[in-house]
Amino acid sequence: KPVTIPIKNRHVFITGGSSGIGLALAHKAVSEGARVSILARSLPKLEEAQKSIRLAHGVDVAIFAADVRDYDAVQRAVNDAGPIDVLVVNQGVFVPQALEKQGLDEIKFMIDVNLMGSFHVIKAALPSMKSRKDRRQPASIALMSSQAGQVGIYGYSSYSASKFGLRGLAEALQQEVISDNIYLSLIFPPDTETPALEEERKIRPELTDIITSGGGLLKADEVASKTLDGIKAGSFSIPFNLEGRMLAIATAGVSPQSSFLMAFLEVALASLARIVSLFFLWSTYRRIAKWHVQKKGA
């Protein structure tokens, strides 16, 4: 059933909140009257982010320097931050490369930060979320996935694995915390203009570039405002553009759906979404074949 998760005067804790989508989310949450904490590794970047938010909104967010791969550091930061009402597990890294060429260290890096790091943050925050003073007010745990967490893409074998993992985590955890009035959200952005995407573009395999362009491109603050709307609505899955909505319907699987309208659309459009997916796959594999022919020819 539909639920409303208030943001105003509540504690929103955002990991990866010093840059890109996380920083845009922090701005948005502050502008909606939330008390915001941001966690990341680099203190100078956190201070920079804190300054930009103070300049824009005249409010100070709390900053916590910790690497999500270090559980004790995360636990200390969460204890210092105090009970959390809305947890946004946003941190993430992506190094696109064909699996065969990718070093095991880079594969481990993405799994450690994107998946294991998310477990650390949730594990550290969950006890105080369950014992929050006003349990009648629903709480939220929102995990930053990606369209690459809905469909595997050339060059993203480890990245997609880390994001698909969040899906299993969210579906299982939702069953474990529903009785504590805590709602899970999975956020599925397409390519989003952030410093990390800029870096990624320099090293992304050509085929990855070609295929991901099918998902669209958004600005960080567009992603931030739709993300916050989805969290407030307690949506289990938060897609963004038309491709994202089609992907969400095509990959609805056995995930929770609190909106009757969306549930109806998932049922009514299931076969169309599968047809569009099959067409997307047909054109993708055709491009891959063409690319190899060109490469051989070159």
Ligand SMILES: NC(=O)C1=CN([C@@H]2O[C@H](COP(=O)(O)OP(=O)(O)OC[C@H]3O[C@@H](n4cnc5c(N)ncnc54)[C@H](OP(=O)(O)O)[C@@H]3O)[C@@H](O)[C@H]2O)C=CC1
């Ligand atoms: N940009 C895009 O195209 C898309 C991004 N996403 C997802 O959005 C999320 C944010 O990406 P984006 O905003 O682009 O990236 P940015 O690099 O701009 O921001 C990443 C944030 O996470 C922090 N971070 C990185 N590693 C760690 C770590 N080990 N421990 C704690 N904090 C860490 C960074 O700070 P610091 O380095 O100081 O730790 C920074 O604040 C990721 O989960 C990504 O997968 C999803 C779809 C599209």
Ligand SMILES: CCCCCCCCCCCCCCCC(=O)[C@@H](N)CO
């Ligand atoms: C029903 C079928 C729908 C057809 C359209 C499908 C299009 C899929 C394109 C996938 C785009 C992946 C973007 C990854 C962004 C990202 O996470 C990286 N920038 C790293 O963060």
